[in-house]
Amino acid sequence: MGFAELAEALGIPEKQHARLRKVLEEMERAGEVVRTRTERYGAPERMNLVVGRLQGHPRGFAFVIPDHPGFEDVFIGREALGGAWHNDRVIARIHVPSRADGRPEGEVIRILERANARVVGTFETSKHLAYVVPDDKRLPEDIYIPKGMTNGARSGEKVVVQIVRWPDARRGAEGRVVERLGMKGDVGVDIVSIIRKHGLPEAFPAAVLQEAEQVPEAVTEEALNEPGRRDLRDWTIVTIDGEDAKDLDDAVSVVRLAPDRWQLGVHIADVAAYVPEGSALDREAYRRGTSVYLADRVVPMLPPRLSNGICSLNPGVDRLTLSCVMEIDGRGEVRSYAIFPSVIRTAARLTYTRVNAILNDEPGAAAGLEHLVPMCREMAELMAVLRERRMRRGALDFDLPEAKVKLNEQGWPTDVLRVDRGIAERIIEEFMLVANETVAEHCSTRELPVLYRVHEPPASDKVAGLSEFLQLFGYNLRMPRDGSVAPKDLQKVTLWAKDRPEENLIGSVLLRTMKQARYSEERLGHFGLAAEYYCHFTSPIRRYPDLVVHRVLRAHLQHPKALPAKLRSRWERKMPDAAQHCSERERAAAEAERETIELKKAEYMSERIGERFEGIISGVTPWGFYVQLPNTVEGLVHVSTLTDDYYHFHPEHYALMGERTRRRFRLGDRVMVRVSRVDVDNRQVDFLLDEESDVQTVVAVPRKGRQRAARKAAAAGRSGGSGRSKAGARKGRGKAKGRDRASGIAAHSGGSVTEPVRGADAAPLHAPGRESIRYDMWGLPIPAGRGREREVSDPTVNNPFSVTKSRSGGRADGRFSR
Numbered sequence: 174m175g176f177a178e179l180a181e182a183l184g185i186p187e188k189q190h191a192r193l194r195k196v197l198e199e200m201e202r203a204g205e206v207v208r209t210r211t212e213r214y215g216a217p218e219r220m221n222l223v224v225g226r227l228q229g230h231p232r233g234f235a236f237v238i239p240d241h242p243g244f245e246d247v248f249i250g251r252e253a254l255g256g257a258w259h260n261d262r263v264i265a266r267i268h269v270p271s272r273a274d275g276r277p278e279g280e281v282i283r284i285l286e287r288a289n290a291r292v293v294g295t296f297e298t299s300k301h302l303a304y305v306v307p308d309d310k311r312l313p314e315d316i317y318i319p320k321g322m323t324n325g326a327r328s329g330e331k332v333v334v335q336i337v338r339w340p341d342a343r344r345g346a347e348g349r350v351v352e353r354l355g356m357k358g359d360v361g362v363d364i365v366s367i368i369r370k371h372g373l374p375e376a377f378p379a380a381v382l383q384e385a386e387q388v389p390e391a392v393t394e395e396a397l398n399e400p401g402r403r404d405l406r407d408w409t410i411v412t413i414d415g416e417d418a419k420d421l422d423d424a425v426s427v428v429r430l431a432p433d434r435w436q437l438g439v440h441i442a443d444v445a446a447y448v449p450e451g452s453a454l455d456r457e458a459y460r461r462g463t464s465v466y467l468a469d470r471v472v473p474m475l476p477p478r479l480s481n482g483i484c485s486l487n488p489g490v491d492r493l494t495l496s497c498v499m500e501i502d503g504r505g506e507v508r509s510y511a512i513f514p515s516v517i518r519t520a521a522r523l524t525y526t527r528v529n530a531i532l533n534d535e536p537g538a539a540a541g542l543e544h545l546v547p548m549c550r551e552m553a554e555l556m557a558v559l560r561e562r563r564m565r566r567g568a569l570d571f572d573l574p575e576a577k578v579k580l581n582e583q584g585w586p587t588d589v590l591r592v593d594r595g596i597a598e599r600i601i602e603e604f605m606l607v608a609n610e611t612v613a614e615h616c617s618t619r620e621l622p623v624l625y626r627v628h629e630p631p632a633s634d635k636v637a638g639l640s641e642f643l644q645l646f647g648y649n650l651r652m653p654r655d656g657s658v659a660p661k662d663l664q665k666v667t668l669w670a671k672d673r674p675e676e677n678l679i680g681s682v683l684l685r686t687m688k689q690a691r692y693s694e695e696r697l698g699h700f701g702l703a704a705e706y707y708c709h710f711t712s713p714i715r716r717y718p719d720l721v722v723h724r725v726l727r728a729h730l731q732h733p734k735a736l737p738a739k740l741r742s743r744w745e746r747k748m749p750d751a752a753q754h755c756s757e758r759e760r761a762a763a764e765a766e767r768e769t770i771e772l773k774k775a776e777y778m779s780e781r782i783g784e785r786f787e788g789i790i791s792g793v794t795p796w797g798f799y800v801q802l803p804n805t806v807e808g809l810v811h812v813s814t815l816t817d818d819y820y821h822f823h824p825e826h827y828a829l830m831g832e833r834t835r836r837r838f839r840l841g842d843r844v845m846v847r848v849s850r851v852d853v854d855n856r857q858v859d860f861l862l863d864e865e866s867d868v869q870t871v872v873a874v875p876r877k878g879r880q881r882a883a884r885k886a887a888a889a890g891r892s893g894g895s896g897r898s899k900a901g902a903r904k905g906r907g908k909a910k911g912r913d914r915a916s917g918i919a920a921h922s923g924g925s926v927t928e929p930v931r932g933a934d935a936a937p938l939h940a941p942g943r944e945s946i947r948y949d950m951w952g953l954p955i956p957a958g959r960g961r962e963r964e965v966s967d968p969t970v971n972n973p974f975s976v977t978k979s980r981s982g983g984r985a986d987g988r989f990s991r
Contacts, residue, residue, distance in 0.1 A: 175213050204240070204264055204285050221267050223247050223279065226288075229259030229311030237265045237279065245277055251313070253280035256340045259311035260288035292316060292334045293370040295357055296326040296350065305334050305348065308370055310855075314345050322349035329357050331366050357854075360584050363772055364469055371765040373465055373472045380453040385476040388447050388483055392491040396446065397516055401730060405496065406518040409548060410440060412486050413523045413601050420464070420473070420480045421487060422714040424494070424519050425604050427551045433503030435555050439608035440517050442484045443493035444713040445723040448475070459751070462758025464715035468769040469584050473715070480714050488522045495723055497608045497710070501555065505562025510611050512726060521545060528597035552600045559603040567661030567703040571680055576805040578773040586777040589804045605711045606702065612722065613706035616729075617696050621736070622744040623725050624718040624752055625708045627697040628690040630657060635686045642682055645826060646675055660703040677789065678827065678840040691756040692718050694748035718755050771856040774806050778858050779851040785863055790842045793829055795822040798838050800846050800860055808858030810838075810846060815862065835871045842869065 174182065176194065185193050197214060200206045204224035206214050217224050218241070225239040225247075233251035247265050249257075257263050264283040292312065294305040303318040303326075316334050326332050333352035340346045354369065355362040368375060377385075396402075410426040426438035448454045458474050465472040473480045486492050496515040500508045521542065530538035531549050539546050564570070572594065579588040594602075609626070616623045631639075633656025640650040648669055652658055663683060670679040687701065692709075699707040713719040725744065728736055736744075792799035797811040812820050818831035820838075828839040838844070845867075846860035862868075 174215075179214060202285060204262065207264065207283075217264060218244075221269075222282075223265050223267060224285070225263070225265075227254075227257050227259060227261045227263050227281070229313065231310035233313055235259065235311075237263060237281075247277045247279045249279060249281060254313065255281035255284070256342070257281045257284050258287075258289050258313065259309065262286040262288070287336075287339065290336055291351070291369070291372075292336065292348065293354075293366050294332065294334065296323070296328060296330045296332045298328045305332060305350075308366055314340065316346045316348045318348060318350060324350035324353060326350045326353050327356075331355055331357050331362050333369050361469075363853075364467060364584070364769055367765055367768050367772070368467070368472065371761045373761070373765060374457075374461060375472060377457060377476050378453070381457045382476060384453045385478045388479060390478075390483060392483075392493055392516065396493055397491070399514065402493075402514040402516060403496070405438075405440070405494075405515045406491065408438065408517065409545070410438065410517050410519050411521050411523050411545065411548075412488070412519055413525060413528055413597055416524050416526065419471075419485065420714045421485045421522070423601070423605065423711050424486045424517060425552070425601070427548055427555055429551055430500070434508075435501050435551065435558075436498065437501055437555060437604060437607070438496060438498045439604055439711065440486070440494040440496045440515065441608075441711050441719075441723070442486055442714055443495050443514060443723065444475070444479070444484050444720055445495075445727050446493050446514075447479060447484060448720065450724060454479075458717055458720065459754070462717050462755050463762045465762040465765055467766060468578050468586075468773045469580055474717065475714060484714050486517070486519055488519045491516055491518055495726065497611055499607065499611055501559070501607070503558060505558045505560075505607075507607065507611055510615075512612065512615060513730065514727070523597075525595060525597040525601075528600070529595040532596050552604075553596055556596070556600040556603045559607055560599065563603070563606070563702070564664070567659060567664050569660060569664055569667060569683075569701045569703075571667070571684060573680065573684075574805050576770055576774065578770060578777070580773070586773040589774055589777050589806060591804050609708055609710050610702075610704055610706055612710040612726070613696070613704075613708035616708065616722070616725065617706055619729065621725050621729055622694065622741060622748055623708055623722050624692045624694065624748060624755065625696045626690060626699060626718070627693045627695070627707070628699040628701045629688050629697060630700045631686045631688055633657065639682060639686045641825075643679070646670075646679070660700055664703075675841045677791065681791070689760075692752040692759075694745075694752050716755075717758075718751075721751065768856070772853070775851055775853045775856045775858060778806055778808070778848055779853055781848050782851065783847060783849075785845060785847050787843060787845050788860075790838060790840050790844060793822070793827045793838065793840050798829060798840075800844060806858060808846070808848070808860040810844075810860045810862050814849075830871065836868050837871045838868070844868070 176190075176197070179197075180187075180190055180193055183193075197206065197208075201208055201214075204217065207217050207220060207222060208214055223237055223239050223244060224241075225237045225244075227235050227249070228238050228246075229235045235249045235254060235257070237247040237249060239246070247267060249265060255263075262285040263281045264285060265279040266282050267277050267279040289312065292305065292307050292309070294307040294316070296303065296305055296318070298304075303320075303323055304315045305318060306315050316336070318334070322337075324332075331354040332350045333354065334348035335351045336346055336348045338344075338347040352369070354365050397404075408426050410424045412421045412424045414421055422442040422444075424440045426436075426440070428436045430436055448458060454475065461472075461474045464474045464480070475484070483492075486494070494515050494517050495512070496517075497510060497512050499510040502508050523542075523545070527538065527542075528549055531542070531546055532553055575592045577590045577592045578586050579590065581587050613623075613625060636650075636652060636656055636658045640652060643650050643666065648666065650658070650662065650666065652662075666679065666683065670676045690699070690701070696706065698705050708722055709716055709719045710722050711719065713723050728740060786802045788800040788802040790798050791801040791807060795812070797809050797814075799807050799809050801807045812829065815829075815831075818834045818836065820829045820831055820836075822829055826839065828837055830837045845863035845865055847863050848858065849861045850859040851857070852859075
């Protein structure tokens with residue numbers, strides 16, 4: 174419709190046309206409507222258009238991630254970007270027909286919002302010009318720096334560039350250097366570059382610091398006497414955190430009430446008491462969204478005076494908290510609960526390491542803490558009850574390794590350690606989960622406007638791909654016709670794969686099948702936790718959504734019958750934008766944390782060129798396979814370094830296999846590698862396969878000539894030598910060729926291939942009958958019974974791979990220590 178038609182259809186009088194035009198302009202900037210060249214307005218989804226954020230790729234192409242969650246991602250070729258860069262909000266026109274892989278393809282026709290006004294990169298100069306090479310490889314081009322805009326930067330220096338001219342069809346981007354970070358390679362410069370790249374604010378504005386200084390350093394009498402605040406200072410309450418944690422925002426208490434009943438108290442720092450809505454502290458916390466824990470520093474959401482001071486539940490001092498006290502039965506069900514403001518005084522600051530040592534009865538671990546040992550054991554028992562309840566309803570529990578980097582005083586990595594969850598970590602995890610669920614259900618049943626933590630079910634096409642993948646390992650994932658899947662179905666997969674060689678592989682593929690968790694103003698449930706109600710309540714010092722939940726709960730406790738209408742209306746309007754903003758800041762923080770860890774891993778490995786390590790193949794591609802070491806460092810063995818054969822990639826089997834030698838490298842296999850090269854700038858580690866590595870060799874049933882005929886005859890219960898068909902006679906030349914190929918495979922593999930027996934002595938490959946036999950890519954019969962539980966010792970239900978040997982010298986039993 175044109176403007177006049179739209180105004181008439183909406184019944185808007187002429188005196189309000191200016192206001193309508195302003196609203197339409199805002200909607201157009203947001204991509205909610207599109208104005209055509211003929212000055213007519215339309216809805217994008219009705220015009221073969223899609224609105225969303227552009228996700229770039231280092232190879233130049235990109236995808237539009239639609240704002241509408243039900244739409245598919247749209248592929249955008251390099252030539253169709255229209256000057257758009259990674260993370261820009263764009264409108265794209267969808268082309269017909271779609272790509273061969275079924276994914277829609279399109280071109281960017283409009284850029285709604287630029288996301289890279291400032292870019293971090295390396296300043297370079299040539300004879301006639303200066304330019305900056307962006308650190309983010311997803312940005313498609315270098316940025317030209319005109320004379321007079323270099324800010325004195327030197328070649329090889331890390332800089333921040335302000336874009337002054339965006340690229341178009343004829344000219345590239347131009348910018349000016351606004352900040353010099355230091356020479357590339359200097360200690361600390363790369364971390365600062367990552368901070369600037371993701372827009373992480375380090376220094377707090379003066380107004381925020383001024384407000385923080387006005388917050389008292391100790392709990393005041395006025396706060397202690399707040400109506401409804403309960404005094405829990407005589408309770409035995411402890412914090413359990415990592416050794417280097419400074420912002421202690423959660424504390425716990427456990428009391429056994431009966432043989433099968435406990436009282437669990439989860440006490441969370443009452444940050445909302447010190448950060449009023451709309452204050453400078455609140456606005457800055459919202460802008461940051463979350464604290465960011467980098468390899469060598471923390472970028473906090475709140476100033477240290479609050480996060481490490483009055484809000485941190487330090488031992489032996491009074492602290493304001495919001496408590497969720499639950500009564501839990503022997504099946505892990507919450508029978509009753511109370512949520513209220515409180516004041517506590519923690520009895521001790523425990524660490525995960527100390528609690529794990531106490532629970533493992535290590536000598537001297539309980540010294541000075543003898544009075545807390547009984548409660549620690551009660552916590553462990555209650556944790557097991559809560560975890561069993563979560564597993565019973567179908568929750569997924571991925572026990573994925575995490576890395577911890579140790580740094581010296583100069584910030585250089587001295588060690589990379591794999592961190593596994595112990596009992597103490599699981600105690601806090603389960604206690605926080607049950608508190609979050611209880612608070613979310615409380616808010617939902619009372620229809621309070623809060624931010625929920627949601628995790629939607631995986632898309633049906635992803636589940637279908639997962640099902641096909643699992644069939645390679647003999648597992649039948651049963652799905653309804655609509656392609657949906659329940660959490661319990663995927664939980665069965667993880668339990669089935671436990672302690673098998675493909676466990677890590679299946680876990681990683683399962684994770685890629687999942688959608689990303691996010692914040693939402695709607696209660697959509699949490700698929701991974703198999704929880705109908707879930708929100709974030711337990712970390713208000715470091716996550717803004719938790720602070721929002723605290724603020725709403727405090728208002729609800731002050732007005733238990735109903736929230737004031739104006740307050741409810743204001744929060745309901747704010748929640749959708751807050752949910753999207755907090756989700757985006759969380760993703761940026763996670764990406765920055767990952768990049769700094771990968772940077773320190775690369776620096777650590779750069780001093781270990783030539784050293785040998787044992788690892789597990791964690792990824793297979795046409796260009797080689799990735800190997801993960803026990804300390805979580807990952808590197809590539811490029812296919813060009815495998816010089817003994819031509820290797821072919823088989824994507825459906827996640828494997829590379831030699832053309833002649835039949836040597837196979839498959840996801841989950843153990844190999845020995847040596848460090849050959851490290852590119853610290855790109856966080857890439859290159860490995861060489863060590864000569865002593867134990868590589869598995871696949872023996873295939875030959876497919877040509879007499880061997881193929883014999884196999885078909887055996888499958889049908891006939892002899893291989895009688896009644897040759899005309900087609901078989903015409904292929905006489907293939908007989909000798911097939912025999913030669915079979916003997917060649919045996920020679921290269923070190924194994925033996927048995928010639929099929931002619932006549933009545935032919936051995937059937939399967940039980941006689943009419944059922945057809947399917948063969949895998951190696952020429953081996955696929956075992957029947959994929960739908961049943963398989964035992965390691967069962968030779969008839971196995972991966973569709975056959976190996977000549979295992980590490981135990983016999984048949985591969987599929988086990989290795991984690």
